[in-house]
Every structure is written in C-alpha cells, then in structure tokens.
Amino acid sequence: xxxxxxVPADASNPLGLDGIEFIEYSTSRPQAxxxxxxxxxxxxxxxxxxxEVLLYRQGEMNVIINAHQSTVPRSAPPAETPAIAAICLRxxxxxxxxxxxxxxxxxxxxxxxxxxxxxxxxxxxxxxSRIYFVDRYRDFSIYDVDFTPIPTVxxxxxxxxxxxxxxxxxxxxxxxxxxxxxxxxxxxxxxxxPDDERFGILPKGxxxxxxxxRFYLQLIAPIPELLDADxxxxxxxxxxxxxxxxAAVAQLRQRGVEFIESPEGVHSERRGALTRGQLGGVMFxxxxxxPVGAAG
Amino acid sequence: MMHAAANIADMGMDTxxxxxxxxMKLAAIRDAGFSQVMLSAKDLAGHAEGIPAAIDxxxxxxxxxxxxxxxxxxxxxxxxxxxxxIDVAKSMLEMCAALGxxxxxxxxxxxxxxTGDPDALARDLRKLAMLALPLGIKVAYEGLSWGRHINExxxxxxxxxxxNAPNLxxxxxxxxxxxxxxxxxxxxxxxxxxxxxxxxADFMWQEIRSVEERIATAxxxxxxxxxxxxxxxxxxxxxxxxxxxxxxxxxxxxxNDDYQQMPLATVAQRAYRAAVWLGEEVLQRSMPLPGxxxxxxxxxxx
Numbered sequence: 061x062x063x064x065x066x067v068p069a070d071a072s073n074p075l076g077l078d079g080i081e082f083i084e085y086s087t088s089r090p091q092a093x094x095x096x097x098x099x100x101x102x103x104x105x106x107x108x109x110x111x112e113v114l115l116y117r118q119g120e121m122n123v124i125i126n127a128h129q130s131t132v133p134r135s136a137p138p139a140e141t142p143a144i145a146a147i148c149l150r151x152x153x154x155x156x157x158x159x160x161x162x163x164x165x166x167x168x169x170x171x172x173x174x175x176x177x178x179x180x181x182x183x184x185x186x187x188x189s190r191i192y193f194v195d196r197y198r199d200f201s202i203y204d205v206d207f208t209p210i211p212t213v214x215x216x217x218x219x220x221x222x223x224x225x226x227x228x229x230x231x232x233x234x235x236x237x238x239x240x241x242x243x244x245x246x247x248x249x250x251x252x253x254p255d256d257e258r259f260g261i262l263p264k265g266x267x268x269x270x271x272x273x274r275f276y277l278q279l280i281a282p283i284p285e286l287l288d289a290d291x292x293x294x295x296x297x298x299x300x301x302x303x304x305x306x307a308a309v310a311q312l313r314q315r316g317v318e319f320i321e322s323p324e325g326v327h328s329e330r331r332g333a334l335t336r337g338q339l340g341g342v343m344f345x346x347x348x349x350x351p352v353g354a355a356g
Numbered sequence: 357m358m359h360a361a362a363n364i365a366d367m368g369m370d371t372x373x374x375x376x377x378x379x380m381k382l383a384a385i386r387d388a389g390f391s392q393v394m395l396s397a398k399d400l401a402g403h404a405e406g407i408p409a410a411i412d413x414x415x416x417x418x419x420x421x422x423x424x425x426x427x428x429x430x431x432x433x434x435x436x437x438x439x440x441x442i443d444v445a446k447s448m449l450e451m452c453a454a455l456g457x458x459x460x461x462x463x464x465x466x467x468x469x470x471t472g473d474p475d476a477l478a479r480d481l482r483k484l485a486m487l488a489l490p491l492g493i494k495v496a497y498e499g500l501s502w503g504r505h506i507n508e509x510x511x512x513x514x515x516x517x518x519x520n521a522p523n524l525x526x527x528x529x530x531x532x533x534x535x536x537x538x539x540x541x542x543x544x545x546x547x548x549x550x551x552x553x554x555x556x557a558d559f560m561w562q563e564i565r566s567v568e569e570r571i572a573t574a575x576x577x578x579x580x581x582x583x584x585x586x587x588x589x590x591x592x593x594x595x596x597x598x599x600x601x602x603x604x605x606x607x608x609x610x611x612n613d614d615y616q617q618m619p620l621a622t623v624a625q626r627a628y629r630a631a632v633w634l635g636e637e638v639l640q641r642s643m644p645l646p647g648x649x650x651x652x653x654x655x656x657x658x
Contacts, residue, residue, distance in 0.1 A: 163483075164482075164483060164486055165482070165483035165484065165485070165486025165487045165489075166486065166487075167446070167487065167490070184490055185490065186490060233492065236492070238522035239489050239522050239523050240489075241522075242486075242489070242521060242522050242523075243486065243489050243490065246482075246486055246521075247486070293492070
C-alpha cells in the first residue's frame with residue numbers, strides 16, 4: 061500500500077496521473093466497431109452487468125464500447141458512426157482528483173449507477189465527451205465489479221506488436237488552441253511540448269504531455285484559409301505507440317487492417333502510420349514509441 | 357433591406373432597449389439593418405413559449421449573437437454564496453451555448469458580502485472562464501461604475517491579468533467609463549485581443565453628481581451614441597479603440613424608459629442611425645466592397 065499521507069504530492073503531477081485506464085467509444089453498432097477492434101488486435105473480455113457495454117483489451121489497453129442510451133443531460137445518444145465518448149484517467153485518488161477539478165471549474169457529469177456498481181466520477185470534456193477518474197487499477201480493477209467476464213476467454217490477451225496507448229488527437233475550432241491548452245493544464249497539469257518535439261507522421265497542431273509522461277494529447281485546429289471550417293470539437297482518434305511501426309503495420313495488414321499509403325502524403329514509415337477510416341471515420345494512428353514503465 | 361448597406365457589421369443592438377416580445381425585437385433589429393443582437397438571459401427565461409422556442413426564434417432570425425448578459429455579483433463570494441453563484445453561472449452558460457453565443461458578460465460585484473481581495477476575485481473569474489471554456493464561450497468582465505471593489509476598467513483589467521485565462525477578457529461600457537472619469541489614455545495600455553466586447557451608450561446630462569443619480573441614469577435614461585451630451589467622447593473612445601487595434605463587436609447598451617414605450621421600429625431606426633454615424637462619420641469607413649469577406653483570424657503558430 062502506498063503511504064499517501066506521508067508522501068507529498070508531486071507539484072508537477074498534482075493528481076498523481078498514471079496513464080489511461082480505458083478509452084470509451086459510443087456507437088449504436090457495437091458489433092461493427094467490435095470487428096474493427098478485433099482486427100486491430102483487441103479481444104472482447106467482459107460484458108457490463110446492466111448495460112449494453114463491452115470491454116475489449118490487448119496488453120495494457122482497455123477499450124469500452126458503449127451502446128447504452130444514456131439519460132444523463134448533455135450526453136448524445138450513440139450514433140451509428142462510433143465516437144470517442146470518454147477518456148478514463150488513472151489517478152492517485154479519484155475523489156480528490158474529481159473535487160480538485162470541480163473547484164477549478166470543471167463540469168460534473170451526474171452519474172446514474174445501478175445497485176452494486178461503482179460510482180466512477182466524471183467531468184465533461186470536449187464536445188459531448190467525458191473524462192473519468194479511476195484509482196483502483198493495481199490490486200483490484202473496476203472491471204471486477206461492473207463487468208462479467210466472457211467465459212473461456214483469456215482476460216489478458218497480449219498486445220499485438222507491443223501496441224500501447226500513445227495518446228489522443230483532439231480536433232478544435234479556430235482560435236481555440238490556447239483555450240484547450242489552458243484547460244488541460246489547469247485541470248490535469250499537462251505541459252506543452254516545444255514545437256520541434258513531435259512524434260509520428262502527423263505533426264500538426266500542439267502536443268501536450270501528461271504529467272506522468274505516459275501519454276500525449278494533440279490539439280489540431282482547422283486550416284486557417286478555410287472559411288467556416290469550424291465543426292463540432294471532438295476527440296478524433298487514438299494513437300497507439302509501437303516499438304517497431306513497420307512490423308506492427310505488417311502484422312495489422314495480415315489481419316485485414318488497411319493503411320493510408322499516399323506516395324506524396326501520409327504513408328506508413330518508420331516514424332508512424334495511419335489506418336484508413338472505417339465505419340464513417342474510425343481510424344488509428346501508430347507512432348514509434350516504447351512503452352513507459354508503470355509508475356508507483 | 358430598407359437601407360443602403362453601411363459598413364456596420366460589427367455593431368449591434370441590445371434587446372434591453374425595446375419592449376415587446378423576443379420575436380418582435382429580433383424582427384425590428386433585423387429590419388432596421390443590423391446583423392447582430394446582444395441578448396439577455398431574460399429574453400430566454402421570459403419567453404412565453406419557453407426557452408427552446410426562444411432559441412429557435414434567435415437562430416431563425418439570422419442575427420448573430422453578439423453576447424449574452426448578464427452575470428451579476430459573481431466574484432469574491434465564499435461558501436454557500438459562491439456555490440449558489442456557480443450554479444447561476446452554469447445556467448447562464450448553458451443558455452448562452454444553446455444560442456450559439458460566444459461571449460458572456462459579467463459585471464463586477466456590488467455585493468457587500470464580496471471580498472475585495474484581488475487573488476480571490478481572480479481565482480473566481482478564472483474558475484468561471486474554465487466553466488465557459490469547453491462551451492466555446494469567452495467571459496467579458498466589466499467594471500460596473502458602482503461596483504463595490506472593482507468600478508473602473510483599469511481595476512477590471514488588473515483582475516483579468518491576474519486571473520490569466522485565455523478566454524477571460526474585458527467588457528467595456530462607455531457609460532461606466534465616462535461616469536468614473538477614468539483617464540481614457542489608460543485604454544492604450546490594454547491588449548486589444550483581450551477586449552471581448554464594447555458596449556456603447558450616450559446620456560443627456562453633462563454631469564452626474566451622485567452614485568444614486570448614476571445608477572438611475574444608467575438604468576433608465578441612456579440614449580444611443582450621438583444622441584446625447586457626450587457624442588464627442590463616444591466618438592473619441594471608438595476612434596481610440598480602433599487605433600489600438602480593437603477588432604471585436606460594438607453593442608448599444610441603451611437602457612431608456614422612453615424607448616420602452618415607443619414603437620420598436622422607431623427605436624431600432626434610431627439605433628441604426630447611431631451605427632451609421634459611428635461607421636461612416638466617426639470611423640470613416642468605406643462602403644463594403646461587393647463580395648467582401650471577413651477572413652478568419654489566423655492561428656498563431658505553435
């Protein structure tokens with residue numbers, strides 16, 4: 061057990077952030093998205109006890125597909141096109157992280173829990189997305205409570221080609237770069253990377269590094285010359301870190317994943333790769349990156 | 357349209373200048389030749405057919421929403437009072453976002469319960485800016501001339517700088533600027549990018565002798581720019597803002613009891629006359645060129 065009351069909080073990581081616990085997609089076609097995830101190396105592991113929600117996993121990455129019709133205000137019903145609905149952050153103390161965020165101007169998401177389910181605190185993120193806080197991920201996991209394992213399935217399928225979370229790409233509207241940088245800095249202590257420090261093959265926008273150093277957020281604004289390019293701001297895609305991108309691309313191709321290969325533009329290379337959009341826009345980016353050792 | 361299009365796309369009317377229902381006000385403002393409107397929370401909350409219908413009316417009017425007003429007595433409170441004001445602020449932000457509004461106006465507190473501690477004021481405004489941020493709303497903080505601790509634009513600017521949030525800036529109201537006789541040279545020290553809204557009004561008296569008279573005048577007897585005793589000052593203010601590079605909107609914040617009992621079209625035409633005076637005589641703008649478009653502000657690199 062960590063002696064929290066004796067170890068002072070790290071000023072550069074006030075929440076004790078420790079990576080991504082899960083990414084949640086919402087869609088009214090969970091099976092179609094499940095197929096895409098399975099092609100990408102994920103395996104269905106468990107079902108939610110009371111809702112139409114599935115847990116997929118490979119290596120350290122958990123993905124939740126949520127097809128449940130929420131009654132929580134300001135939440136969109138799942139659309140056919142899958143959308144990234146939530147990022148769940150691992151923190152030292154979920155209650156303290158939640159309280160600190162609210163004190164600084166985050167919007168609380170009212171929870172609707174059923175009996176014997178966990179009350180996972182959440183705040184509103186970009187668009188209709190949420191940010192969850194979880195502090196039980198070491199000896200005990202949130203999935204032990206809210207999910208029923210799918211029988212005969214290995215609950216810990218290995219990651220394909222060493223894939224792990226690298227980060228999330230967020231599309232923002234024009235003039236909003238400083239706003240969103242401040243949002244992630246104020247609430248979670250993300251830091252802006254210098255402009256010459258970039259990863260992968262899509263270096264646009266601004267990259268923010270999590271205080272735990274375990275993942276990144278990339279903010280991308282519309283091209284300024286395009287008038288009326290503003291759309292809904294959203295979490296656009298996730299990026300996987302891969303120690304050897306081209307080996308990962310080869311393995312994923314064998315499983316049927318298609319990559320964008322434009323000789324002049326985006327194409328698979330040592331630094332990174334981008335999958336073709338599926339189901340109306342679900343794409344994954346690969347970034348050359350070695351996993352960071354777990355903290356604590 | 358009744359008028360030759362003058363170059364006044366950045367000027368608009370406030371709904372508070374007229375009586376009548378929201379659809380009547382929107383129609384009068386649009387028919388007079390304006391393209392934007394400053395809305396009050398009361399326009400929505402008091403709409404006979406409900407808030408969603410009010411939002412539909414605004415959207416279908418084709419008028420752009422200059423901003424949404426007004427959050428009062430917000431900053432400097434503690435405990436339950438602070439929590440209560442946060443709830444009020446959230447409610448206003450949600451209405452503003454539903455309208456597609458991009459600016460929420462906040463007036464400096466008059467509350468005797470509010471502290472004047474600059475750090476506390478800055479912390480509260482920063483929190484408000486954070487609440488507004490995911491909704492794409494900027495917070496314009498205005499020094500009310502009878503504010504308890506903050507009553508001049510220079511003091512409001514200090515708090516804004518101290519709070520240091522990208523979507524928190526200043527709202528300027530010419531009435532309050534003139535009432536406190538704050539030296540207008542101080543405007544040159546402001547960052548034009550951090551002025552989120554400028555409200556203009558004139559009034560009939562040369563002098564305002566007491567705070568009571570100031571409040572009464574502000575609430576019942578303002579007139580449109582160019583109609584009162586301070587045309588030269590309004591013209592000077594607008595020219596000065598133009599010179600420092602202010603590129604945001606001007607809205608006519610004209611509370612006037614007489615205008616409340618005049619036909620809406622008459623009031624809106626007076627406002628339009630004020631806009632043309634500002635655009636053509638004060639700022640000496642040319643007519644808009646055919647097909648002229650306003651380019652999006654370029655994102656600074658990095």
